[in-house]
Amino acid sequence: MRTDTIENYNGQGDxxxxxxxxxxxxxxxxxxxxxxxxxxxxxxxxxxxxIVVMFAYSGAGDLPTKGGMPDFEAIGINxxxxxxxxxxxxxxxxxxxxxxxxxxxxxxxxxxxNGGRNIRWxxxxxxxxxxxxxxxxxxxxxxxxxxxxxxxxxxxxSLITLAIIAMVMIPFQAGxxxxxxxxxxxxxxxxxxxxxxxxxxxxxxxxxxxxxLNPEVKEYGFLTMIPQYVFFGLVFAVLTLxxxxxxxxxxxxxxxxxxxxxxxxxxxxxxxxxxMYEQINIYPWQDFAGLVVxxxxxxxxxxxxxxxxxxxxxxxxxxxxxxxxxxTGSDTxxxx
Numbered sequence: 001m002r003t004d005t006i007e008n009y010n011g012q013g014d015x016x017x018x019x020x021x022x023x024x025x026x027x028x029x030x031x032x033x034x035x036x037x038x039x040x041x042x043x044x045x046x047x048x049x050x051i052v053v054m055f056a057y058s059g060a061g062d063l064p065t066k067g068g069m070p071d072f073e074a075i076g077i078n079x080x081x082x083x084x085x086x087x088x089x090x091x092x093x094x095x096x097x098x099x100x101x102x103x104x105x106x107x108x109x110x111x112x113x114n115g116g117r118n119i120r121w122x123x124x125x126x127x128x129x130x131x132x133x134x135x136x137x138x139x140x141x142x143x144x145x146x147x148x149x150x151x152x153x154x155x156x157x158s159l160i161t162l163a164i165i166a167m168v169m170i171p172f173q174a175g176x177x178x179x180x181x182x183x184x185x186x187x188x189x190x191x192x193x194x195x196x197x198x199x200x201x202x203x204x205x206x207x208x209x210x211x212x213l214n215p216e217v218k219e220y221g222f223l224t225m226i227p228q229y230v231f232f233g234l235v236f237a238v239l240t241l242x243x244x245x246x247x248x249x250x251x252x253x254x255x256x257x258x259x260x261x262x263x264x265x266x267x268x269x270x271x272x273x274x275x276m277y278e279q280i281n282i283y284p285w286q287d288f289a290g291l292v293v294x295x296x297x298x299x300x301x302x303x304x305x306x307x308x309x310x311x312x313x314x315x316x317x318x319x320x321x322x323x324x325x326x327x328t329g330s331d332t333x334x335x336x
Contacts, residue, residue: 016115017244018196018318021187024107031188034104035180038093046089053077053085069215072272079274080161083261086271087165090173097176097184112183114245123243127251130301134294135259139277142290150264153278159262162273166258174253181207181233182240182249190318196241197315204233211270216282219268224284228291235295242308252298 050070054063057075064074072082098109110116143150181203189199208230211217217225236249265275266282302308 015244015313015318016117017240017246018115018187018190018199020107020111020115021105021191022320024105024111026105026188026191028188028192030104031184034097034100034184037100038097038176038180041096042089042093046092049088050085053081066215066267066272069270069272079272080158080165083162083271083273084165084169087169087173090176091169094172094176094179097179101184109179112179112187112246114247117245120245120247123245123247124251124254126305127239127248127298127302128255129251131252131255131298132259134298135256135263138290138294139259139264143277149280151278151280152276154274154276156274158274159276162275163262166261170258170261171250171254174257175250177207177210178236178246178250178253181210182236183246186237186240194318194320195315196313196318200234200237200241200314204230204237207233207236214270216268216270216284220282220284228284228288231288231291231295235299238299238314239302241313242303243306244313248302 054070054075054077057077058064064071066074070077070082072079101107101109101112108116110119113119185203185206186199189202190196193199208226211229212222212226214225236253239248239252240246260269261271261273261275263275264277264279265273266279268282
C-alpha cells in the first residue's frame, strides 16, 4: 500500500508512525486480541520451563517465595538459570506479537516499529549507550553519596554469565514491551482519538498498571511505585512521538533493564539476579527524583542529537490518511 498519500498532521509534516494503523485493520477488538494473545502465550507456554524446573527442585513441597516471587536460592536453583527462565516467557511474547500483527491487523511489524520504514538500528544502539552511561553516573553518585547502602556482592564469573544472558534475552523482553505499549497501543489510541497526547497518556497508564503485581509495588505501595512506571512510560512515549518511531525507546528500555539486572539489585526486585551490587535500603521517592533527572537529561540529549524542535508532535491532531481506492482510484478515508 502507498504511504505517500498520507496527509500531514496539522499541515506541518507527516507522521509515518502515527498514520500507519489507518492503512490496516484497526477495529478496537483487534487491538484487544493483539494485546491479550502475547500475554496468554507467555503465561502458558512460556511458563512451562520455569514450572518444570521448580517442580524438579522443590518436588511436591511448599514453594518458598521472596517478595511474592519464587525464591530461587531457597529452592536451590542457580540465580542465572532462574533469571533466564523468568525472562523466557517475554521472548515467546515477542515472537507471538510479531506473528499476529499481519493476520490480525493486515500490516507489517515494521509499521508498528516506525511506520514501515527500515529499522533505524543506529538509534537503538545510541540510545542504549547513552542511557547506560547516564545510569552508570547515577550509580557512581549513589555509591559515593551513600556507600553504606550498597554491598559489593558479586565479582565472580557468574556476573559475566549474567551479562551474556541479559544481552541475549533482555532485548526481547524490553522490545516486546516497547512494541506493544509505545508501538501498537499508541497507534491504537491514535486511531481512536485522532490526537497525540491521549495515546501517550493512555499507553503509559496501561504500562504502569501492567507492573501493579510487581513485588516492589506490594512492598512500597501502589501509589508510591505505579507513578514511577507511568512516568517511565511517558518518557518512552515522548521519545516515540518526537522521533516518529520506537527505536529510541527500545534502546533506552533495554539498557535500563540490563543495567539494573547486571549491576544493582535489591531484595524486592521483580527479577532476582546475582548482580554486582545489592542495595540494602530503597528510598522510592528519592529514586523517582533521580529517574526524573536522568530522563530529562536523556530527552535533552536526544533532542540535540536528532534536532527535535516541533513540540506539537506531542499534542497536535492527527489527520486521517487517505489512500487511493483499489478499484476506482478515488481517495477514500479508511477506518478499517
